[in-house]
Amino acid sequence: MLAFTVRRLGQFLATLIAASLVVFLALEVLPGDAAQILLGVEATEETLAALRRQLGLDEPAMSRYVAWIAGLATGELGTSHIYGTPIAEMLGDRLAISLPLAALAFAISTAIALPLGVFAATRRGRLGDWLVIGFAQIGLAAPNFWFGVLLILIFAVTLGWFASGGFPGWEAGFWPALQALLLPALALALSEAAILARVVRSAMLETLGEDYIRTARAKGLSGRRVLFGHALRNAMIPVATILGLQFAFLVMGAVIVENVFYLPGVGRLLLQAIFQRDLVVVRDLVLLLSGFVILVNLLVDLAYGAIDPRPRPAA
Amino acid sequence: MRPLLRPPTRARLARGRRHPSFAIGGALTILMLGAAALAAVWTPHPIDGVDPLARLAAPSLAHPLGADHFGRDVLSLILAGAQTSVTVGLIAVGLGLGVGAPLGLAAAMRRGRPLDAAIGRTTDLIFAFPAVLTAVLIAAVYGPGAINAIVAIGIFNIAVFARVARGAAIGVAARPFVAAAAAIGRTRAQIAVIHVAPNIAGVLIVQATIQFAVAILAEAGLSYLGLGVQPPQPSWGKMLADAQTYMFSHPLQAVFPGLAIMLAVLGLNLFGDGLRDALDPRLKTLRLG
DSSP states (O other): OHHHHHHHHHHHHHHHHHHHHHHHIIIIITTSOHHHHHHOTTOOHHHHHHHHHHHTTTSOHHHHHHHHHHHHHTTOOOBOTTTOOBHHHHHHHHHHHHHHHHHHHHHHHHHHHHHHHHHHHHTTTSHHHHHHHHHHHHHHHSOHHHHHHHHIIIIIIISOOSOSSOOOOGGGOHHHHHHHHHHHHHHHHHHHHHHHHHHHHHHHHHHHTSHHHHHHHHTTOOHHHIIIIIIHHHHHHHHHHHHHHHHHHHHHHHHHHHHHTTOOSHHHHHHHHHHTTOHHHHHHHHHHHHHHHHHHHHHHHHHHHHHOOSOOOOO | OOOSSOOHHHHHHHHHHHSHHHHHHHHHHHHHHHHHHHHHHOOSSOTTOOOGGGTTOOSOSSSTTOBOTTOOBHHHHHHHHHHHHHHHHHHHHHHIIIIIHHHHHHHHHTTTSHHHHHHHHHHHHHHTSOHHHHHHHHHHHHOSOHHHHHHHHHHHHHHHHHHHHHHHHHHHHTSHHHHHHHHTTOOHHHIIIIIIHHHHHHHHHHHHHHHHHHHHHHHHHHHHHTSSSOTTSOOHHHHHHHHHHTTTTOGGGGHHHHHHHHHHHHHHHHHHHHHHHHHOTTOOOOOOO
């Protein structure tokens, strides 16, 4: 396990460095001149030269890359070209919305999918199973941004139970803030719940066919005890892997859903930064989000190694 | 006279036809492809036919699904949107199959060698950038556009197909007929093309239907955000974004484009599931996007 952990950590660092190089090359080297992109084609040479000096673009690419990475390592994310605000400060405010949103969607999707998956597995081939399979197919096919729009139509426009978008801020109180996050979280959770329910169902079906389940039943254990004490516990190994990966996908899905509900989270900041050509913000946010995906993959692999005692197959 | 034994492929497809997923998914997929093909030659109204008098009109005989905020026929836009989705999906899946699958096959044939490691680490890197992030990177530099969506989804598909092809090819390469082919002097390339590739075609075809569905969702999502297809080219995602503005007064506007996306993706998913069950229920596929 130790050798595996060390090797996996090495791969994590290598992938992270490669990702940072891709982002740097894409945003700072390939376009040629970020100052030109910011000021447009009609800018004068003097203005361009002044902006290049201000942004440090007159430095060699290698030293700019090293300065960027050193800044990230020490929490210095630079300053937004458009707002003149430190990016770390902007990010802190936005994460206070995006992370609770992803966590709430994660909790909702797990709360829907686990019982549905177990229920379907125990009723294989019967009406209940088909209904769950149908729900999963619809959940996989309905885009989260459309589901979000439908939720607004039903719960905000027709019933008037929720606001159609926006965020009052955590300072407005826990309940109003949570209320603003509930519909976006539901929109995000549907497709994740659909995927997870399918995984839980097939993992449970596989486990319920194992010899030790028959032995447990033969010993006279109650159906409930066999289901939750033996089958579900073992079926959780593949489910745990998917749960981890889903959190990464939820954060990515939030980029779109935040824009449906006008939530001022990281996703909305990223989109605003693109349309305002705020390349420094785009650079930092893209690396942070891809770094998050790489980190989640690492944690899932390590957790999988820890909870599944069977030897890992060679790559 | 009926043959006593059906050829395996025919028998499998016959089994597939009995599978409800295969039949329903196949019908929805044919409907989507048919709509895309029809839009190439004919739409009920011109897709750029702005009509101020029909602005936000409710469904009627003249406009069966109503008209949008420019007075354009929604049915015509949906048909043309199918064309956009199918085009993006075909190119993105084609990139995955054409580039990713051969890379995965090469990695499997050179398992454990530097080429395998290089392809493996490159796919790891690509997986760190979901299509939304790649599209963001491209749009930040070159501005939004349909090409962004195609490139972003296509790059991700290359990694998906490389990984799936490698996994499937490793399983086939361990079978006795491959060792027999090597024993009679076939080169590694000949073994890969003649013996391994045909045996992983099934899993690649099933993966292609899944990735086609994922590509349609991704294109719609990127166009919804304004990073993908740009006006006046119709896109289901863009239609939905426009409809959201008029959601309070004309809620139906937001229903039809979403329904089109859902039915197209549902059809491909069901078709892929049915195909997988018909070819081999144990096939391992990925669902990433």
